[in-house]
């Protein structure tokens with residue numbers, strides 16, 4: 640138990656937890672986006688993708704519990720870092736000193752993180768925790784995006800996700816030790832590409848359903 644208090648008690652430990660769990664989310668979002676792209680192949684392709692996913696049975700449950708654990712650790716550690724940063728406000732740059740400079744992404748991390756948490760709760764209540772016995776997942780998703788409010792919420796949330804990832808990607812590699820000047824431009828560039836791919840890749844789906852299906 641001592642290692643738990645030590646990890647949560649030190650700034651480096653907390654940053655490491657944020658980095659490892661953040662990397663897990665980037666992996667999840669990559670897989671989720673790849674699966675969601677099947678929607679462009681039509682109703683049957685998307686429903687068949689969801690069916691295959693659910694056919695994993697207990698394996699899917701283990702994966703979901705892992706994802707939940709990542710979320711709890713990421714949110715809790717993020718809150719601790721936010722509190723620590725707020726408490727030491729006059730010296731805050733000593734705690735959060737970032738050699739990558741201050742960008743909109745880095746300055747808004749706690750707020751975009753909180754908005755993503757709200758979005759995920761909203762998202763799961765729309766698409767996951769619903770009765771799917773007399774309908775299909777495609778009809779649930781397509782039905783939701785008939786409502787312009789949903790479309791606006793989703794597009795706005797995807798901009799927030801892109802902003803969060805734009806800094807998170809760079810930051811996690813820095814924490815994991817890839818902060819050599821030679822690699823930094825590559826990591827900054829890759830972070831930008833990943834955030835644009837997530838933002839446009841997810842954000843275009845509601846617009847596609849609204850205007851083209």
Ligand code: HEM
Pocket residue numbers: 671675689692703706755759762763766767776780793800841842844845
């Ligand atoms: C337009 C964008 C998105 C669409 C259309 C979409 C669609 C879906 C659908 C249909 C499901 C339920 C799958 C099923 O139970 O069969 C789902 C689950 C989920 N989505 Fe999304 N999603 C989008 C973006 C996102 C984003 C940006 C995040 C995270 C920030 C996210 C996080 C999740 C999570 C955590 C689950 C539950 C996974 C599980 O239970 O295995 N989604 N999504």
